[in-house]
Amino acid sequence: MKRTAAIVSLSALLITAGCSDSTPDSGGKTDPNDEKQASAAVVKAFAAGWVKAWAPDGKPTEAAALTDAPATFGPRLDDVDSALVAQSVAVTPQGEPNCTDGSNCTQELAVEAVLRGIGTMKWTSTATAVKTGDAWKIKASGDTIYPGLGDANYLKRVRTLPARASILDRTGKPLTSNRPVVIIGVASGNKATAATYAAFTKYLDVDGTKLWNRAKSSPAGQFVDAITIRAEEWDTLRPKFANLPGVLTMGGTQSLPESSTFGRSVIGTMKTATAETLKNAGPTASTQDQVGTTGLQYSYQQQLAGTPGGTVTLRDGKTKMAIKEVFKQEGKAGTPVRTTLDTNLQRYAEAALATSKLPASLVAVQASTGQILAAANGPTATNYNRAFQGHYAPGSTMKVVTSAALMGTGLTASSPLTCSNTINVFGKTFKNYDGLAAYGAGTMEKALNQSCNTAFISQHGRLPADGMTKAAAMFGFGQDLKLSIPAYGGEVPAPKDDVAEAASMIGQGTVTASPLQMAMVAGTVKNGTALKPVLVPGKDPAGPAAAALPPATANALRTMMRTTVTGGTAKVLAANGAVSAKTGTAEVVSNGKVITNGWMVGYRGDVAFAVIVEGGASGAKAAGPILKNFLTRFK
Known part of the structure; x- marks a missing residue:
């Protein structure tokens, strides 16, 4: 039975003038009365038929027809193929035929069989060509296939697999x-x-x-x-x-x-x-x-x-005992x-996600190196790695990037921003998330703490058309992450108009990111420079993903994210140490219905993180408890 694809190689037999007495006007045709030339021709044709027989789905018909016992030799050739699990074979006639008389000649065959799943086995057999009447045939012997096979012996292959590495x-x-x-x-x-x-x-x-x-x-x-x-x-x-x-x-x-x-x-x-x-x-x-x-x-x-390793033994057809090992x-x-994963943090992440009733993902990275410490999807196991590959609107967690963009225009954390119930941008009305009542006058820091959409959108006119795109690039957005497994680095396209720009400032519209990318955003705030995420050291690209944030911007963002925990929407984490965070709620359309995904990103010490809960009411209510559970499990 044929099992695999083949690469066929057949070396042509060169018959030189020294082994032929053919007349100059023979036109290169085989002279049936020249035993060397005639036997060489049938050996060459037999070699070609053998190659075809051991090709995928090949049949031994052509090779068998060139022997003096086609009915028995065809199945024999096929059986050896199946026993070896040959993927392909090259059969090359060697030297000149050796003729003892005008009816019997022998010629060696160099055989290279690629054994599927093991490697290449090489041997030399001898083809005997005999003249029967006016035709030359290959003597149908098992020894023609492999020396020592004879009429009853057989080859047995054993394949061994090494233990898989960890x-x-x-x-x-x-x-x-x-x-x-x-x-x-x-x-x-x-x-x-x-x-x-x-x-x-x-x-x-x-x-x-x-x-x-x-x-x-x-x-x-x-x-x-x-x-x-x-x-x-x-x-x-x-x-x-x-x-x-x-x-x-x-x-x-x-x-x-x-x-x-x-x-x-x-x-x-x-x-x-x-x-x-x-x-x-x-x-x-x-x-x-x-x-x-x-x-x-x-x-x-x-x-x-x-x-894998393997052996092939020649065995006695009657006793089934090994005669000799012919290949090893x-x-x-x-x-x-070796990965960057932390076993305990991975366990803690999965335990925290198990408390969710909705699909959720959690990613933790080392802020100082970009190394991935944990990546989990829950509450049930899945082969689809949402944590790395999910394309989500980041919602208000994007306001970390927006704050940096506005600081690039001259604003500071204390710059006045007004939080209104709604704001209209060229006919499009934006509002705040349902849990926020407009508080009027405030600062950019308070707008981040309370996650006020209208306060940030009110400043959209300060940004150039590519302002959000360039600011996002400072946090590593838009790169091909080239991790060892598929991962998405987010995208912040240049907005087509003011409405799209306003939407991007609050992480909506065409802005998308994976939980991994948002964990890297939090890590950028802590580290001061965006880094490339690393899962397998030495294999995944490492190092800076962008130029360092301006020191004043990085310091301001750290303060603003910390006060979001101490007195803002992320206060659910207030008892979990010196945590800095940002919540997010993103509206998305799923099956024709508008739902919200709950986000929270941040860092504690050198561990930066991101959590998303699909269909979560808000970042604080859905992602917050999961993150609190995670942070409670380690110091």
Whole structure:
């Protein structure tokens, strides 16, 4: 059975004048009466047929037809291909034929077979060409394929996988290790019943209908895998499947974190290889391998997996005992991937998100380095990393950037700004979030503390058309983050008009950001310079993402974010130490309805953070308690 794509290479046989007595006017055609020339031609054609036979979905027909026993040699050639799991083969005739008489010639064949999932096996066999009547044929012997095969012996391949290397935290502690798993599936055909497939759907969240279709279309006697779960999970579920027909299981190990939810969207997941994931897994991967499908497990699949090893033995056809080992390749262990994640902070982030009833994400970074300490999505585990990839309107958390933009025009934290109920910009009416009553006269610092939209928008005329875009760039917006896993660096397009500019000042309109980017904004305030986020040191770009903020601007923002906690909308964090923060509420349209997402960004010490709650009433009410829970767990 053919299993993989092939790269075919066949070296042409050069027949020199020294091995041929053909007449000068023969036109290069084979002279059937010249045994060397005739035998060389049939060996060359046989080599080409062999290459085609071991190509994907290839057939041995062409090679077998050139032998003196096509009916037996064709299946023999095919069986050796299947035994070796050959991905491709190059067969090259060597030297000149050696003819003992006018009817018998031999010629060596140099064979290089790429064994799928192991490497290249090389050997030399001998093709014997015999003249039968007026035609030359290859003697149908197993030795033509591999020396020593004869009529009954066979080749047996064994492939060995090194233990998968671990993904490590910032201290070198393993985030993943090889743990016992159970691969659950069904027998091909119709052995499983409707009740069996219903149980897969109910207890394992597997689409029973799709599994049934796969089982029905698979060759007889095959194990059709459905899902891989931890061994302890299967121990709990085993009684549910004990009496159902057609259920099959296989034991194994898989590189897994401490729980099925821990760091899932960052660390990633593993599954049996598919055509798509095989491409990423490299040339030594096999369709039976467990390979990374998402996150770091996918990005660093080849580094973590290492290189498989393997052996091929020649075995006695009667006793099945090994005659000799004819090929061996040592495997090479994978190399761990060290990340910037902090194991404890990751646990704390996930525990905090577990308290939410709505989809939420939390990112924590080290403000002084840009290194990512924790990234979690909750309250249930998901492969989609909203924390890094989400495109969200940042709402009023963007007022940190807006404040910096206005300071660039000459305003200060104490500059007077009036907070009204509404403000009209060229026919568009903007209002404050529902919990804020207009307080009239105030300062920019108070506008940030109380998150007054109208106060900030009243200053839109001070900004040039690209004012918000340039200010956002000072905080790292708009860059290709080039992390080891996909991440979004936010976007603040130049507004098309004054209305769009006003919307961007309060984090609405065309402004979008990920929770990771907003954590970096908070980190920029603390650090004074925007940094590039780093997840895998040495692999992800590091260092400044922009020029340093003006010192006066950075100092003012630090004070304004701190007073937002001590006397503003982020006071829910007032008992959690020297925290500086900014809340945000962003209006978005979801399924045709306007909902609000609740945000909070900030920092304490060298840890900067961002939390978003999808559908949260406000930053203070939705994101605040999650962040308080997170900050309470560590000092």
